Amino acid sequence: MKYTVIGAGAMGYRYGVLLQENAGLDVDFVDTWDINVDKVRDQGGVYVSRDHEGRHLVPIRIYTPEEYEGDPDVWIIMVKQMQLEEVLSRCAHLFKAHQVVFSAMNGWGHFDRIAGYFPKDRIYGGTAMIATVLNGPGDVDFIGKAGTGSMHMCAMTEEITEVERGMEADFKAANMNPIVTENFEGTCLAKIIFNSVVNTICTMYQITMGQFISYDGAMPMAEQLINEAYDACERAGKQLIQSRQTTLEEVDYVSRVSNPLHYPSMYQDLTRGRATEVDYINGYIAKLGRQHDYVCRTHEFLTHGVHLAELAFRIHRDEAAGAVSL
Known part of the structure; x- marks a missing residue:
């Protein structure tokens, strides 16, 4: 199948490059960050490293939404939650009835917006336990x-289709270890809960996943957050694809073994002065709990904590520039 990635950022590059290089598939990229598009064109592709080593140029095709004339079988959407509606509106003229869409974005809320452009039976969601860092325009590091790494995928209708099996085969050939499930919400919520621990804590304290898990209190902290999230989901009648204990073990394994050197994407946003997605992760869990008469006090505290870290970063940045403002 032919793929077009919307959002040539860290994860967009990861999916597109692996599908192109490992699976030998036809892949295009569409991006709205003009600096990124210009950089890739100027240098003839995207520079790819793995764990900060082996940096090499991978030739790719990249377009703005207004320039693109391709007709992929599958759209892969990988943009930030806050940018999604604008990006979708700029790409709307490209969407056709025979196409399907897959997204493994962080947080919750993107599928409601995607459903404004694609019917439910053409939408596939998932999660990605795959760490990647965007060093800058046209420069990405696979961690x-x-x-x-691994990923889950599920049809929004929760019915396994031939198209999904085709995507599964392509992702497998790309060496991304796909797992097909039949529980859409439960699949996506599992990654939100994982991110609500690792992404948020590493961001607040500006540490890697390995540094977090090396702290003696890391697992009790993770267990507290996981239990709150599962309590909220259970009160909301949402069935997750794995147990609390499995999620706790996943936090330990991914942080200690798979990606100990990784600074999560939320940290990358914070330290580049961008808004984080905490409202779509811890904030979403807290909101879900309150909707069902359960207060997730730790998730609410951490949501405020990350926003305070955003404010602190801006203050320090302005002070360093000699323009203090309160």
């Missing part, structure tokens, strides 16, 4: 040894 972790080749083949160590």
Whole structure:
């Protein structure tokens, strides 16, 4: 199948490059960040490293939404939650009835917006336990040894289709270890809960996943957040694809073994002065709990904590520039 990635950022590059290089598939990229598009064109592709080593140029095709004339079988959407509606509106003229869409974005809320452009039976969601860092325009670093990451995928209708099996085969050939499930919400919520621990804590304290898990209190902290999230989901009648204990073990394994050197994407946003997605992760869990008469006090505290870290970063940046403002 032919793929077009919307959002040539860290994860967009990861999916598109692996599908192109490992699976030998036809892949295009569509992006709205003009600096990124211009950089890729100027240098003839995207520079790719793995764990900060082996930096090499991978030729790719990249377009703005207004320039693109391709007709892919599958759209892969990988943009930030806050940018999604604008990006979708700029790409709307490209969407056709025979196409399907897959997204493994962080947080919750993107599928409601995607459903405004695609019917439910053409939408596939998932999660990606795959760490990647965008160093800058046209420069990406894949974290972790080749083949160590994994991903889940599920049809929004929860019915396994031939198209989904085709995507599964392509992702497998790309060495991304796909797992097909039949529980859409439960699949996506599992990654939100994982991110609500690792992404948020590493961002607040500006540490890697390995540094977090090396702290003696890391697992009790993770267990508290996981239990709150599962309590909220259970009160909302949402069935997750794995147990609390499995999620706790996943936090430990991914942080200690798979990606100990990784700074999560939320940290990358914070330290580049961008808004984080905490409202779509811890904030979403807290909101879900309150909707069902359960207060997730730790998730609410961490949501405020990350926003305070955003404010602190802006203050320090302005002070360093000699323009203090309160």
